Amino acid sequence: MGFSTDAIHVGQEPDPATGAIVVPIYQTSTFVQEELGKHKGYEYARTSNPTRAALECNLAALERGRFGFAFASGMAAINAVMSLFKVGDHIVAGHNLYGGTFRLFERVLRDSGLSFTYANTCQLEEVEKAFRPNTRMLYLETPTNPVMEITDLAAAARLAREYQVVLGVDNTFMSPYFQRPLELGADIVIHSTTKYLNGHSDGVGGAVILNDAELAARLKFIQNAAGAILGPFDSWLVLRGVKTLAVRMERHNVNGLAVARHLEAHPRVEKVYYPGLPSHPQHELAKKQMTGSGGMLAFETGSLENARTVLKSVRLCSLAESLGGVETLISHPATMTHAIVPPEERQRLGITDGLVRISVGIEDVEDIITDLDQALAKI
Numbered sequence: 484m485g486f487s488t489d490a491i492h493v494g495q496e497p498d499p500a501t502g503a504i505v506v507p508i509y510q511t512s513t514f515v516q517e518e519l520g521k522h523k524g525y526e527y528a529r530t531s532n533p534t535r536a537a538l539e540c541n542l543a544a545l546e547r548g549r550f551g552f553a554f555a556s557g558m559a560a561i562n563a564v565m566s567l568f569k570v571g572d573h574i575v576a577g578h579n580l581y582g583g584t585f586r587l588f589e590r591v592l593r594d595s596g597l598s599f600t601y602a603n604t605c606q607l608e609e610v611e612k613a614f615r616p617n618t619r620m621l622y623l624e625t626p627t628n629p630v631m632e633i634t635d636l637a638a639a640a641r642l643a644r645e646y647q648v649v650l651g652v653d654n655t656f657m658s659p660y661f662q663r664p665l666e667l668g669a670d671i672v673i674h675s676t677t678k679y680l681n682g683h684s685d686g687v688g689g690a691v692i693l694n695d696a697e698l699a700a701r702l703k704f705i706q707n708a709a710g711a712i713l714g715p716f717d718s719w720l721v722l723r724g725v726k727t728l729a730v731r732m733e734r735h736n737v738n739g740l741a742v743a744r745h746l747e748a749h750p751r752v753e754k755v756y757y758p759g760l761p762s763h764p765q766h767e768l769a770k771k772q773m774t775g776s777g778g779m780l781a782f783e784t785g786s787l788e789n790a791r792t793v794l795k796s797v798r799l800c801s802l803a804e805s806l807g808g809v810e811t812l813i814s815h816p817a818t819m820t821h822a823i824v825p826p827e828e829r830q831r832l833g834i835t836d837g838l839v840r841i842s843v844g845i846e847d848v849e850d851i852i853t854d855l856d857q858a859l860a861k862i
C-alpha cells in the first residue's frame with residue numbers, strides 16, 4: 484500500500500488478546516511457556532518483544548526492506564552493524580559523518596581491530612581509490628550533517644557491488660519518506676529513530692533495515708547477543724511517531740524551504756546549505772534521489788561571535804543538540820555535534836566557527852522566520 488497507509492498499519496494489527504487498536508506496550512521481561520519448548524513465539528524480551536517486533540516490522544516496510552531491528556540508540560544500531568565485521572576488516576566511510584559515528588569508529592572500533600579510511604563519497608573516484616582488498620563496507624550519510632553534501636546512492640551502490648563491499652547508509656536526515664536507499668541499491672539502512680521517525684524529541688533509539696537474509700540472521704544474533712535493544716515503551720513511542728511521519732515530513736519540507744529561501748536573501752547571511760535550493764551544487768541529484776529536502780539546513784554567519792549572538796538571541800528556536808522533532812532546534816556544529824572532529828578537518832569540511840545549523844520544526848513558519856530575523860538583526 485502507500486507510504487502513509489503502511490506507516491499507520493503495517494505490524495499494527497489489532498491486539499489479538501483484546502482487540503486494542505494500538506499495539507500495547509508489552510512491558511514484560513519474560514513470557515510464560517505452556518510446557519518445555521511450547522510458547523507463543525516469545526520467550527525472553529531481549530530476544531524479542533511484541534511491541535518492538537511491531538516497530539521492526541513497520542520500519543522494514545517503510546524502508547521497503549525485508550528485515551528491521553530496533554536498538555537502544557542510533558549509536559547502538561551503528562555499533563551492531565559494525566559488529567558484522569571482524570579484526571582486520573577495513574571500512575571506507577564518508578568524510579563528514581555525524582561526530583558520534585566518527586568517535587565510535589576512531590575511539591572504540593579502531594582499538595577492536597577494524598580500520599577506517601575517510602573519503603568524500605560525493606566523489607566516487609575518491610572512494611574507489613580508498614578501497615583495499617580487505618575493504619568490507621562503504622558507510623555514508625547523505626545529505627551530510629551539517630553541510631548537506633549529497634552522495635549519488637545508485638552510483639555508490641554500483642561501485643560497492645563491483646568491489647563486493649556492503650553499502651551502509653545512515654538515512655536519519657531524510658527518513659524513508661523522502662529517501663529509500665535500499666531501493667537505490669544499498670544493502671543496509673541505519674536510523675537514529677531519536678530524530679524524524681520518533682519526531683517528538685521524547686525518546687532515544689536506533690534502527691537497522693536490510694534485505695539480505697543471511698546478514699539479517701547475523702544482525703539478529705548480534706542484537707540478542709550484545710543486547711542493546713530498544714525497550715517496549717520507547718518502541719511504542721516510535722510506532723506512535725511514525726504514524727504521522729508523512730504529514731510531519733511534508734511540513735518540515737515546506738518550512739525548511741521557506742526558511743532556506745529567506746536566509747539566502749538575508750544580507751547578514753553569507754551562505755545557506757539546503758539541497759532544495761537551486762543554488763545547492765547538487766540540487767539536481769537531490770531531486771533525482773530524494774522526493775523532498777526535509778527540514779535540515781545550515782547557514783554561515785561569518786564568525787564565532789556572530790554565531791554566538793544569533794544562538795543567544797533566538798527565542799522560539801531552542802538552542803539544543805538533536806534534530807527531527809516538531810520544534811525548531813538551532814545549534815552550533817563546531818562546538819556541539821562536531822566538537823570531536825579535529826579543527827583542521829572541520830575547516831576542510833566547511834564546518835566553520837560561524838556555521839549555524841537549524842532543524843526546522845513544524846511550527847508556523849512565519850514565527851520561525853521572525854525569530855531568526857530578530858536574532859540576525861543583533862549581529
Ligand SMILES: Cc1ncc(COP(=O)(O)O)c(C=O)c1O
Nearest residue numbers: 556557558581653655675677688
Ligand atoms: C545522522 C545521525 N546518525 C546517528 C546519530 C546517533 O543517534 P543517537 O543519538 O540516537 O544515538 C545521530 C545523532 O545525532 C545522527 O545525527
